[in-house]
Amino acid sequence: MKNAILPILVLLLFIVSAFLLYPDNNPKYAIVIHGGAGTLLKENFTPEKEVQYKKVLQNALMIGDSVLKNGGSSLDAVEKTIHILENSPLFNAGKGAVFTNSGRNELDASIMWGKDLNAGAVAGVDDIKNPISAARKVMENSEHVMLSGHGASEFAKAQGLEIVDNSYFFTQNRWDHLQRILKKEKEMTPEDRHGTVGCVALDKDGNLAAGTSTGGMTNKRFGRIGDSPIIGAGTYANNETCAISCTGHGEFFIRLGVAKDISAMMEYLNISLDEASNKMIEKLSKIGGAGGVIGLDKNGNIVMKMNTNGMYRAYLNSKGETEVLIYK
Template sequence: MPAAHSKPGGSAIRDVVLAVHGGAGSVPRGSISDERELAYHEGLTAALRAGQRVLDGGGSSLDVVEAAVRELEDHPNFNAGRGAAFNADAGHELDASIMNGRDLSAGAVAGVRHVRNPISLARLVMERSDHVLLAGDGAEAFALRHGVPYSTQDYFFTQRRWDALLAAKKPEAPRSRGGGTVGAVAVDRSGDMAAATSTGGMTNMLAGRIGDSPVIGAGTYADNRTVAVSCTGTGEVFLRGVAAYDIAALMAYTGAPVDHAAGTVILEKIPGLGALGGAIALDPDGALSTPHSSEGLVNGYLTRDGKIVTRVYDDETPAAG
């Protein structure tokens, strides 16, 4: 007799082929300018369109998520690539990971400082090395050996992130809780799934800090049998909770639908460990769950019939939906 699943999770969105997120966090209506709202929608739409072009051309889900995340990395409003946060030493350290659900191959980089699109470097690690995760100087050297253009740190400067660092260094400033990440999940015409995540880290984090985004099973996971997941939130807790893999495991071992599995991890387990965050989780049939214990989750999705939806404000994405 199959297990009953009546706990967390709402109605999943159906017939989705690609979903993206721009990080967990609160964006109440009226809290940002019209220009910034438009920039968020434009950035999410550009990412979805980039993935759509790959899908329409017969590309793989791996190509799709890389293309979508590259667009988000190039956009200064998102905390990845171009818009990366400043660490405590006023530098930028970027992390990313990508995973192929067909054969569970994966690649990741952590603490890179001179690569504009870490997600593409993560894919190079997967396809052109014997390793899964390269970090720091080793990842930078690998990038140069494979022709990845070198970028100086000033490429990543944005005034908004600089102002955030200065505010975070004030004695009365609250402790940063994370949340700035981008990601994508997709399923292609062959039924192959992929997931990708990229981040600029946390404002005022210690140099050398690594969160969940480049760790397979914590911030990113994909398996054709179950789900493709990209997480966002307080990386230390998503690491401890092995959040992305836990969603897949619940589906594999209990038969839970994607909305229940993702909801259980994001709405119960992660808050129980003392943190907030969200995820986008897509199953092989195109059911998408976007649970978040944070007040909001910036996200968007593309359906099989070409419909694009982008959601920025808190009230646009139900916590369990």
């Protein structure tokens, strides 16, 4: 009997020792957010302005953290986190959306669940307070992936989401910005094109999710839609690879299929999220595109890449690692 028990005891001792000597270094959960990329130079920010932006980013992180640490899904974390950014006038999404050429606000958003590759999006909506929630409703409660314009609004109403008058999205700063462009007091700059918010998250069950929301491009016309609501361009999530949210000049992100291509490179070339993201930023730069990406892989590894002077960005994980950044 003693001879039979001894090997079992040795095995148990080996397992315990291995656990103590080589603990699991992967975080149980993680979250990464962005608030847009562009010409963000420290000399253009007052200390007060910098604190304002960082405070909202930090608050958004804390909302996501509260969901994830209590065992909530990455999908819930992404939606609730983006709500904070959509409700802030500081970022080009929701309340802070920029104006179109006709002086209105048109918003786009998308969300994707890495567990089953389900996705939803809305585009060109002008009365949904939180477009990211509308995108989720499309994903979960319809047979479609993307709804646009009036139809998307009617669907959102039927789903019980908060509908607001377009005047809700008015902010003086965004209006003045449009007027300067219309009067040709300045040329369009990269900063005019890079307003988006996004979030990617990994939950304790190992599920990835990604979401992106935007007011689009200042002075846009003719119902222009960028990459943010397009699955595979501005948003993508797959439990086998990564979750990605993009920000930048959307036309270039659409042409490259940036979000899906990062996942594809990981899958087919068997390279890391970091390497795939670097390759993607190089491709973007080669064709004249500007912007950035945030991402998480299934092990909780984080990327926040850009080819611009800055990107509002932040991350947090269950190991207690966290950072809030603006400049490159």
